[in-house]
Amino acid sequence: MQSAIPRRFDASGPPDCQSDVRRSVFLPKQKSQPPSILLIVDSQPLTFEAFNVPLTGEQLGRRLRRASNTKNRTGTTMLDTELRTMIDEVKDGRMDRRGFVQRMLAFGLTAPMATQILAIGGVAMAEGPSVYKPTKRGGGGALKLLWWQGPTLLNPHFATGTKDQDGSRLFYEPLACWDADGNMKLVLAAEIPSLENGGLSADGMSVTWKLKPGVKWHDGKPFTADDVVFNWEYARDPATATVTIGVHRDITVEKVDDLTVRITFKKPTPFWADAFVGAPGSIIPKHLFAEYKGAKSREAPNNLSPVGTGPYKFVEFKPGDVIRGELNPDYHMPNRPHFDTIEMKGGGDAVSAARAVIQTGEYDFGWNIQVEDDVLLRLEKGGKGKTVYAVGGDTEFIALNFTDPNTEVDGERSSMKTKHPLLSDPAVRKALSMLVDREAVKKVIYGRAGRVTPNFLNGPEKFVSKNTSWEFSIEKASKLLDEAGWKPGADGIREKDGKKLKLLYQTAINGPRQKTQAIVKQACQKAGIDVELKSVVASVFFSSDVANPDTYAKFYADLEMFQIPMSQPDPAQHMRRYHSRNVATKENKWQGVNFPRWVNKVYDAAIDAAEAETDLVKRAALYIKANDIMMQDIVFIPVMHRLKVEACANTLRPVVSGWANETDNLFDWYREATG
Amino acid sequence: MSQYVLRRLLIAVPSLLGISLVLYIVLALAPGDPFSELATNPNVPPEVAAALRAKFGLDDPIYLRYLHWLAAMVQGDWGFSFVSRMNVDTLILQRLPTTLYVIGSAQILALLIAIPVGVYAATRPYSIFDQIANTFAFIGFSLPTFFTGLLFILVFSITLDWLPFVYSSDIKATGIRWLFEQIRQAIMPVMVLGLFQAASMTRFVRSAMLDVIRLDYVTTARAKGLGQPRVIVKHAMRNAMIPVVTLVALQMPAVFGGAIVTEQIFRIPGIGSLLISSILSNDTPVVMAVTFVFACLVVLFNLIADILYGWLDPRISFR
Numbered sequence: 001m002q003s004a005i006p007r008r009f010d011a012s013g014p015p016d017c018q019s020d021v022r023r024s025v026f027l028p029k030q031k032s033q034p035p036s037i038l039l040i041v042d043s044q045p046l047t048f049e050a051f052n053v054p055l056t057g058e059q060l061g062r063r064l065r066r067a068s069n070t071k072n073r074t075g076t077t078m079l080d081t082e083l084r085t086m087i088d089e090v091k092d093g094r095m096d097r098r099g100f101v102q103r104m105l106a107f108g109l110t111a112p113m114a115t116q117i118l119a120i121g122g123v124a125m126a127e128g129p130s131v132y133k134p135t136k137r138g139g140g141g142a143l144k145l146l147w148w149q150g151p152t153l154l155n156p157h158f159a160t161g162t163k164d165q166d167g168s169r170l171f172y173e174p175l176a177c178w179d180a181d182g183n184m185k186l187v188l189a190a191e192i193p194s195l196e197n198g199g200l201s202a203d204g205m206s207v208t209w210k211l212k213p214g215v216k217w218h219d220g221k222p223f224t225a226d227d228v229v230f231n232w233e234y235a236r237d238p239a240t241a242t243v244t245i246g247v248h249r250d251i252t253v254e255k256v257d258d259l260t261v262r263i264t265f266k267k268p269t270p271f272w273a274d275a276f277v278g279a280p281g282s283i284i285p286k287h288l289f290a291e292y293k294g295a296k297s298r299e300a301p302n303n304l305s306p307v308g309t310g311p312y313k314f315v316e317f318k319p320g321d322v323i324r325g326e327l328n329p330d331y332h333m334p335n336r337p338h339f340d341t342i343e344m345k346g347g348g349d350a351v352s353a354a355r356a357v358i359q360t361g362e363y364d365f366g367w368n369i370q371v372e373d374d375v376l377l378r379l380e381k382g383g384k385g386k387t388v389y390a391v392g393g394d395t396e397f398i399a400l401n402f403t404d405p406n407t408e409v410d411g412e413r414s415s416m417k418t419k420h421p422l423l424s425d426p427a428v429r430k431a432l433s434m435l436v437d438r439e440a441v442k443k444v445i446y447g448r449a450g451r452v453t454p455n456f457l458n459g460p461e462k463f464v465s466k467n468t469s470w471e472f473s474i475e476k477a478s479k480l481l482d483e484a485g486w487k488p489g490a491d492g493i494r495e496k497d498g499k500k501l502k503l504l505y506q507t508a509i510n511g512p513r514q515k516t517q518a519i520v521k522q523a524c525q526k527a528g529i530d531v532e533l534k535s536v537v538a539s540v541f542f543s544s545d546v547a548n549p550d551t552y553a554k555f556y557a558d559l560e561m562f563q564i565p566m567s568q569p570d571p572a573q574h575m576r577r578y579h580s581r582n583v584a585t586k587e588n589k590w591q592g593v594n595f596p597r598w599v600n601k602v603y604d605a606a607i608d609a610a611e612a613e614t615d616l617v618k619r620a621a622l623y624i625k626a627n628d629i630m631m632q633d634i635v636f637i638p639v640m641h642r643l644k645v646e647a648c649a650n651t652l653r654p655v656v657s658g659w660a661n662e663t664d665n666l667f668d669w670y671r672e673a674t675g
Numbered sequence: 676m677s678q679y680v681l682r683r684l685l686i687a688v689p690s691l692l693g694i695s696l697v698l699y700i701v702l703a704l705a706p707g708d709p710f711s712e713l714a715t716n717p718n719v720p721p722e723v724a725a726a727l728r729a730k731f732g733l734d735d736p737i738y739l740r741y742l743h744w745l746a747a748m749v750q751g752d753w754g755f756s757f758v759s760r761m762n763v764d765t766l767i768l769q770r771l772p773t774t775l776y777v778i779g780s781a782q783i784l785a786l787l788i789a790i791p792v793g794v795y796a797a798t799r800p801y802s803i804f805d806q807i808a809n810t811f812a813f814i815g816f817s818l819p820t821f822f823t824g825l826l827f828i829l830v831f832s833i834t835l836d837w838l839p840f841v842y843s844s845d846i847k848a849t850g851i852r853w854l855f856e857q858i859r860q861a862i863m864p865v866m867v868l869g870l871f872q873a874a875s876m877t878r879f880v881r882s883a884m885l886d887v888i889r890l891d892y893v894t895t896a897r898a899k900g901l902g903q904p905r906v907i908v909k910h911a912m913r914n915a916m917i918p919v920v921t922l923v924a925l926q927m928p929a930v931f932g933g934a935i936v937t938e939q940i941f942r943i944p945g946i947g948s949l950l951i952s953s954i955l956s957n958d959t960p961v962v963m964a965v966t967f968v969f970a971c972l973v974v975l976f977n978l979i980a981d982i983l984y985g986w987l988d989p990r991i992s993f994r
Contacts (some may be wrong), residue, residue, distance in 0.1 A: 146841070149952075152759035160713055160758060241730050243713055246720040298760050318769055319759040320952055321844055321944035345841060347942040347952075352828075356841050360832055363841065539957060543708035544724050550706070591721035 150346010
């Protein structure tokens with residue numbers, strides 16, 4: 001039950017709840033814009049056409065980079081001058097990022113585009129605004145966290161689930177993490193690598209991190225570049241059996257000096273912030289783990305008693321039950337942490353966790369509250385806490401099988417040698433996409449924790465396509481099927497050439513999913529499509545067990561619904577899955593992750609191009625194109641963009657990002673005297 | 676008698692072997708994968724999960740895995756948890772004190788209620804007291820613990836706000852305050868379990884007592900002029916306890932095994948919650964160890980019950 005439920009309740013919730021979080025929790029005060037910005041707006045009548053994003057993004061990017069990187073700027077256009085002035089103003093701190101973004105919005109650019117222009121213009125992937133208020137270290141009392149699936153181990157390299165990453169992250173830290181808006185935030189690094197500061201190479205082949213000086217492990221030993229290099233060696237050794245090996249085996253990490261490391265990639269890597277960033281990139285100390293690299297990794301005593309660099313020092317750990325920590329008086333960030341002790345309790349279920357936080361106030365924060373919205377609304381009435389939401393990119397979707405699940409070829413069903421007898425007709429796929437009533441799913445099931453979406457790729461903002469749309473219409477779907485030759489038979493079920501329109505629709509057992517299935521089935525029935533529902537225990541559905549026919553990778557059904565969490569604010573990993581080389585087959589023991597077994601050369605080309613593209617604007621355009629191809633072909637029917645839902649005491653001011661683990665920004669959490 | 680014990684212990688060996696074999700096969704055949712959580716993590720390529728499976732020997736044939744497990748177990752090596760990569764025995768020992776405290780207290784509470792109430796009800800069958808005791812007993816064992824647990828939480832934690840409903844394995848207070856907190860947080864789970872046990876046990880004690888109290892030797896004892904308390908306690912109860920001892924002995928393994936449902940509801944970090952989370956994450960070594968220890972305890976307590984019979988009723992001989 002617990003293991004495979006997608007941890008995130010992600011997606012793009014309704015704008016109202018998002019802004020609620022951002023404004024009230026993360027950004028209590030909005031800065032007013034400097035008046036100078038307005039003047040610039042008036043003086044420069046930039047036209048919308050000049051910024052037509054998908055077309056001129058690349059040129060714009062180049063021009064901007066030229067504009068900001070070249071010392072002797074000659075012969076620049078008015079546009080360049082104006083933009084450059086603004087970018088410089090942002091760089092010098094005369095204009096704030098928000099101001100810049102809002103100006104750009106006035107020209108018809110989206111906010112993420114504007115942010116991207118800043119990034120290209122040489123302003124580092126800036127840190128989001130910090131709202132941390134306490135002016136001294138400690139004094140916040142105890143912070144009590146309730147994780148209804150308790151962490152079972154505390155070595156980030158062994159973390160099988162996000163719960164383990166959450167637990168490890170209390171004590172261990174990465175070089176940088178992600179804030180609520182998907183901006184990078186520095187932790188152990190001294191500055192964010194950029195082209196400007198020489199941290200990034202122009203060809204995208206390497207990234208150089210400068211480490212914060214004076215950082216100490218909890219046992220007093222200094223944190224240096226050796227520790228970072230060691231983590232790479234440790235994780236990439238197959239004998240160590242880490243789960244982070246995938247991130248580390250294709251890179252090379254070298255020490256430049258005591259406080260500088262360089263990561264070199266095998267091929268141009270536009271998204272360079274994978275290794276050592278976020279909770280999975282947390283760094284363990286070399287001096288305590290060096291002896292336990294390789295086959296002896298399990299014997300390291302510190303697997304259970306972490307010595308990290310984080311805001312809290314380790315006190316006690318009981319797997320699956322409780323983790324305790326206390327304030328680290330030598331923490332490297334000023335005035336942090338706020339709380340004197342920290343406790344993370346595990347076990348139980350989501351509903352009672354919500355109760356313990358929102359209703360009785362026994363705990364301050366409850367993780368991943370996958371509870372129906374009306375239950376939460378009831379608990380919130382007159383309670384001691386509330387729910388908070390964080391927007392990430394997690395999308396619940398229905399995948400369509402492009403191969404035939406009912407014909408066996410060489411001992412393999414859903415074989416690449418077959419074609420789906422019904423779903424290979426685009427009209428059927430199109431009709432199906434019109435039969436998923438996303439608005440009803442949101443209203444009945446997800447409530448504030450979901451947003452309807454026409455896209456497969458729902459974040460970060462700059463990668464979200466604006467070219468797509470969706471609709472729910474049983475009449476239009478019926479008409480489409482009529483036109484394609486699918487005529488209702490005697491039993492009301494449509495058929496064509498003797499093939500009946502009957503589909504098997506499977507998913508994991510999980511309340512909201514079964515309800516969604518019922519909503520879809522009902523609409524399909526009205527349109528003359530017979531849908532048989534099947535639900536599989538989550539631990540089976542999501543398992544990699546080769547012998548089991550009911551896994552999502554085998555896909556022995558016509559439709560299946562699940563979600564793949566997006567764990568970092570970049571679509572590369574997410575979109576790469578559906579490259580045609582990744583189809584799941586018997587040959588690769590169903591380890592391929594392209595479960596719909598969809599093959600589209602244009603898509604492949606877009607993904608290949610995006611992975612090698614170092615121009616960020618062009619890269620974003622390629623991913624948007626990839627999403628659009630997917631939606632045109634109707635490989636997936638997006639059901640819901642899901643938000644992370646957490647329960648939180650009224651007085652607590654947590655910082656939770658949809659792009660990171662809940663504990664990733666723990667150093668910025670504090671409590672206010674009044675709710 | 677020592678010969679009897681030795682013989683029983685020897686007989687236990689093949690039955691335990693049989694139990695372990697069945698357990699292992701059932702677990703191996705059960706679908707699922709301890710690394711299924713990795714499969715949905717886009718950061719982790721599928722080969723990594725496959726490599727981990729291979730490294731932990733999950734791809735070996737079942738008989739080989741069983742033999743490995745058995746060989747290690749005989750040498751006292753219980754293996755390590757796939758999920759926490761910690762030794763299984765440490766994991767279990769960490770959970771044992773809480774389970775013993777909570778479930779043990781519940782059992783004691785059940786006995787403290789069941790024996791006096793059952794005996795008293797049997798001495799006055801169909802009296803008002805007996806009727807009331809019976810009614811409550813029926814209600815008690817008809818209500819499942821997951822229901823009474825939630826009911827208690829709603830009443831005592833949420834409405835009245837008297838008791839916490841999240842169990843904490845170590846309370847930070849010291850001295851008398853520690854003791855107070857420890858008792859306070861255990862009240863609800865102990866009540867839920869204890870009352871449930873007490874209900875069925877009361878019925879049991881009552882009927883065992885009723886059987887005995889009508890026998891001739893009890894009448895004889897009364898005829899000798901012995902007082903009621905002496906007749907009941909010394910003569911009737913001793914014999915009536917034989918079936919009760921069986922019942923209690925068979926419930927003792929549960930004291931070590933924990934109560935899965937109640938532990939889950941109150942977040943008690945006991946063996947029961949360890950077992951359920953291990954089953955859900957397909958952590959075979961832990962499930963195997965817990966269930967096997969459970970089997971051993973059942974065998975052991977059966978033996979203890981048999982020996983106790985001899986003490987309670989010298990006519991039962993060990994052969």
